[in-house]
Amino acid sequence: MAKGITPRSEDYSRWYLDVIDAADLAEHSAVRGCMVIKPNGYALWEQIQAQLDRMFKETGHQNAYFPLFIPESFMRKEAEHVEGFAPECAVVTHGGGKELEEKLYVRPTSETIIWSTYKKWIQSYRDLPILINQWANVVRWEMRTRLFLRTLEFLWQEGHTAHATKEEAIEETLRMIEVYRRFAEDYLAAPVFVGVKTPAERFAGALDTYCIEAMMQDKKALQAGTSHFLGQNFAKAFDVMFQNEAGQLEYVWATSWGVSTRLIGALIMTHSDDNGLVIPPRLAPLKVVIVPIWKDDSQRESMCAAARRLTESWHGRITFKIDERDQYRPGYKFNEWEKRGVPIRIELGPKDLEADQVVLVRRDTGEKITVPQDGLLPRIETLLEEIQASLFQRAKAFRDANTFDEDDFESFKRRIEEPGGFFWVHWCGNPACEAQFQETSKATIRCVPIDGSKRESGKCIVCGAPSQQRVLVAKSY
RNA sequence: CGGGGCGUAGCGCAGUCCGGUUAGCGCGCUUGGUUCGGGACCAAGAAGUCGGAGGUUCAAAUCCUCUCGCCCCGACCA
Numbered sequence: 001m002a003k004g005i006t007p008r009s010e011d012y013s014r015w016y017l018d019v020i021d022a023a024d025l026a027e028h029s030a031v032r033g034c035m036v037i038k039p040n041g042y043a044l045w046e047q048i049q050a051q052l053d054r055m056f057k058e059t060g061h062q063n064a065y066f067p068l069f070i071p072e073s074f075m076r077k078e079a080e081h082v083e084g085f086a087p088e089c090a091v092v093t094h095g096g097g098k099e100l101e102e103k104l105y106v107r108p109t110s111e112t113i114i115w116s117t118y119k120k121w122i123q124s125y126r127d128l129p130i131l132i133n134q135w136a137n138v139v140r141w142e143m144r145t146r147l148f149l150r151t152l153e154f155l156w157q158e159g160h161t162a163h164a165t166k167e168e169a170i171e172e173t174l175r176m177i178e179v180y181r182r183f184a185e186d187y188l189a190a191p192v193f194v195g196v197k198t199p200a201e202r203f204a205g206a207l208d209t210y211c212i213e214a215m216m217q218d219k220k221a222l223q224a225g226t227s228h229f230l231g232q233n234f235a236k237a238f239d240v241m242f243q244n245e246a247g248q249l250e251y252v253w254a255t256s257w258g259v260s261t262r263l264i265g266a267l268i269m270t271h272s273d274d275n276g277l278v279i280p281p282r283l284a285p286l287k288v289v290i291v292p293i294w295k296d297d298s299q300r301e302s303m304c305a306a307a308r309r310l311t312e313s314w315h316g317r318i319t320f321k322i323d324e325r326d327q328y329r330p331g332y333k334f335n336e337w338e339k340r341g342v343p344i345r346i347e348l349g350p351k352d353l354e355a356d357q358v359v360l361v362r363r364d365t366g367e368k369i370t371v372p373q374d375g376l377l378p379r380i381e382t383l384l385e386e387i388q389a390s391l392f393q394r395a396k397a398f399r400d401a402n403t404f405d406e407d408d409f410e411s412f413k414r415r416i417e418e419p420g421g422f423f424w425v426h427w428c429g430n431p432a433c434e435a436q437f438q439e440t441s442k443a444t445i446r447c448v449p450i451d452g453s454k455r456e457s458g459k460c461i462v463c464g465a466p467s468q469q470r471v472l473v474a475k476s477y
Numbered sequence: 478c479g480g481g482g483c484g485u486a487g488c489g490c491a492g493u494c495c496g497g498u499u500a501g502c503g504c505g506c507u508u509g510g511u512u513c514g515g516g517a518c519c520a521a522g523a524a525g526u527c528g529g530a531g532g533u534u535c536a537a538a539u540c541c542u543c544u545c546g547c548c549c550c551g552a553c554c555a
Contacts (some may be wrong), residue, residue, distance in 0.1 A: 088553070109555090143478095143553050150554060203555095211555095223555065260555050293514055300513095331515035349514050359514085477554095 033145030033152040035261070040340065043285035045155065048263055049135065051187055051283070052157060055179050061131045061159060066113050068136075069104040074112040078237040081111065084204020088140045106139045111205065111230070111256055114160045115238040122162060122252055125244050129172070130162040148265030149222070149477050156260035162252045164242065166231075169253035173229040174450075176257040177210040180225035188263065189280040189391040190214045190270045191399050192224060193422075193472055195447025200434055203256075207231040213446045213472065215399040216269040219420040221446050221474040224266050227257035270395050271364075277341030278363055280391050281384035288320040288380060289337045293330050293349035300326065306353055314377060338363060343387050344380060364391055405470065409461050412473075416443050422474045426467035428460035436462045437473060446472040 037045065053063070069092065075082045085108045092104040107113065114132075121127060139153050159176060163169040177194060184192045192212035202209045206228035214224050232251040235241070241249045271278040281287060290311065292303035307322045314320055323333050330347070337345055347359040347368075358376065360369045364387050371379055402421035406412045412423060427433060427445065434445055449455075454470035 138555090140554070144551090154555075156555075226555070258555070262555055291514095295513060326513095329513045329515090329517060331513085331517080333516090334514095335516045347514070351514075 033142070035147065035151050035153070037155075037261075040285070041264070044264060044267075044279065044283065045261060047283045047285055048187075049157075052179075052183060052259070053133075055183060056133050056157075056159070059131075059175060059179060061133045061161075063135065064132045065134055065136070066110050066117065068107055070107050070110075070113045072103040072105060074116050075105050077112060078205050078233055080233075081205035081237075085109065085140075088142060090139045090141055107136070108138055108140045109256075109258070110134060110136070110138075110158055110160065111234055111254075112238075115234040115240060115254070118160075118162055118252070119238050119240045122240055122242050125164050125242055128162055128164045128242060128252065129168065131159075131172075132161065133157055133159045146265075146477070148268070149262055151261070154260045154262070156258050158256060158258040161255045162235075162240070163255070164244065164250070164253070166253050169231075169255050170229055173208070173210060173227050173255045173257070176255070177212065177225070177227040180212050180227065180257070180259060183259075184212055184214065184224055184266075185392060187280065187282050188224075188267055188270070189282075189388060189395060190224070190266055191392065191396040193447060193449060194451060195449045195472060197226075197447055198431075198434055198445050198471075200431055201444065203228045205230060205233050206256075207233070210450065211447055213474075213476075214266055214270065215395075215402065215422060215474075216266070216477070217272075217398070218269075219402050219422075219474075221422065221472075221476040222262070222266050222269070223446070223476065224263060225257070225259040228255060230254035230256060271391055272341075275335075276339030278391070279341035279343060281343040281388045284319075284341065284343050286319050286321055286340075286342050287384060288318060288344045288346060289342045290320060290322045290346040290348060291330055291333045291337070292322065292324065293347060295350075299350065300324075303348060303350070303353070307348055310348070310358070310373060310376065317377065318380065334361075343384055362387055364394075407458065407461060412461060413441050416441050416473075416475065420475065422446075422472055424454050424470040425461040425473050426458035426469075427471045428463060428465035428467050430460070430463065430465070433460055433462035443473050443475045446474050446476060448472075 056063075072091075075086065075089075089108050090106040092106065093100060095104075114134075118130060121130065135155075135157050137153055137155050138158075141152060142150050145151050161169070161172050163172060181192055181194050184190045192214045194210070194212055197203075197209040197211055203226065208229040210227045210229075211223050212225045213221050216222055230253075232253060234254050235251040240252045242252055244250055267279065267283070268277060271280065279285075290307050292300075292307045294300040294303045304322065304324050307324075311320060311322065323337070325333070328336075334345065334347075341363060343363050345361040345363070347361065352358050352370075356373050357370050358373055360371055360380070360383060361367070362369070362383070369383075399422070402419070404415070404421060404423055406415065406423045406425050412425060415421075416423065423443075437443055437445065448469060448471045455468060456470065458467050458470070459465065460467050
């Protein structure tokens with residue numbers, strides 16, 4: 001595993017200082033565990049946002065915004081929900097210099113405030129479905145934080161939809177987990193397993209929680225996105241009913257789904273190497289950096305001019321930067337842009353100018369390719385896609401090489417420690433057996449696959465009872 | 478909250494055991510020069526409440542007491 005990608009904040013801030021630096025805030029304990037997202041890091045988040053937003057719009061969703069504060073009485077309406085979230089909530093007790101009559105919870109998630117609003121919006125089947133997404137920050141007072149993976153405050157999107165039928169809500173839940181799968185694989189270049197959580201791991205208040213699980217370079221699992229089928233739980237809690245075509249009153253069916261800044265952590269821990277970040281080209285805010293090389297001032301002028309001429313037609317078609325800084329030598333610049341993960345570097349020196357060529361350098365492999373200046377932009381666009389595909393293939397090969405079937409519990413306990421990885425094991429469905437995994441191995445059931453894979457007969461690895469389905473087990477973040 | 482560790486320049490650290498010149502090193506920063514196809518070099522320079530308070534002493538970064546803060550491991554989790 002690459003040294004710099006251990007999930008420790010000081011490693012991140014040291015290695016990827018320009019992406020995100022939480023240390024700036026850590027001097028005060030009250031804000032420990034929060035993030036400072038510097039411009040380069042925020043640019044990456046904006047790329048993630050933009051792509052997800054496109055995918056949400058394509059599936060018929062609209063953006064909206066709801067309050068940060070949730071009255072305590074709202075939180076209390078859904079029993080499982082409040083039980084799950086109350087212990088990790090920040091609560092406001094004072095406002096305007098006075099003690100509040102009712103406490104306000106800083107949202108850990110917005111189901112309750114949104115469903116209290118949906119009640120006023122929904123009367124008829126004609127008002128359905130409601131397909132809304134919110135980009136927001138939420139607060140969860142975790143005891144232990146890890147930069148990107150588990151911060152006290154994080155940025156995310158949360159979709160909240162309301163439907164007339166159970167079937168439609170389930171369809172929506174599955175549609176959105178599929179959107180997340182596509183985003184993870186096609187944009188983050190991170191292969192994922194799609195599955196459903198066991199009851200023990202379900203979202204508080206959900207009937208089913210679907211998830212995508214990715215493998216990091218240390219072979220631990222990271223839950224990268226979730227989509228919940230909420231049934232009628234929130235509709236009942238907030239008394240949200242509609243009149244169907246036959247004129248009868250029914251409770252509304254609900255879903256919610258979300259991904260967070262944790263995706264940046266997933267990106268780093270999937271692709272980065274000892275030279276720093278590797279950003280998949282489709283998400284890279286800066287796709288190409290050009291480093292002109294010169295020996296003296298007059299040559300500097302001519303090389304930079306040549307770089308500008310070469311890229312004249314690129315504006316608006318690709319994001320690029322010409323590194324004209326005089327205080328650093330080329331080697332320093334090469335290293336710096338590698339650390340920042342820019343997918344392609346172009347070296348342009350006097351020799352290249354003479355030969356009408358440039359040198360392209362791939363961030364993922366370090367390979368240097370000399371190409372003619374003619375037709376450069378299409379060549380780069382092709383190479384970006386090649387890098388994107390190759391990052392995915394590399395990550396997938398790594399995951400597959402570290403994913404095993406396992407049928408013996410003793411052997412499982414050994415192998416989960418060394419060499420580690422993902423294990424497909426038979427499980428009878430009994431929560432007691434699930435608890436055994438956790439206690440004896442510190443591994444958890446990540447999910448039960450929903451695509452029909454690993455559906456085979458066997459015996460529960462813990463108790464030996466018959467099982468028709470293998471489940472994914474791994475240590476996780 | 479339990480168990481470890483650490484606070485000395487912007488960052489990373491040495492010095493503390495065994496008190497004693499003007500508190501040091503690397504990186505970074507400033508200025509000048511030479512360099513420039515893989516993290517340049519030389520010279521000069523700026524930058525410190527040694528986490529804080531109290532105590533012991535002729536003398537404290539160093540010893541004692543108290544205190545504040547941070548990091549790591551565990552219980553919680555997107």
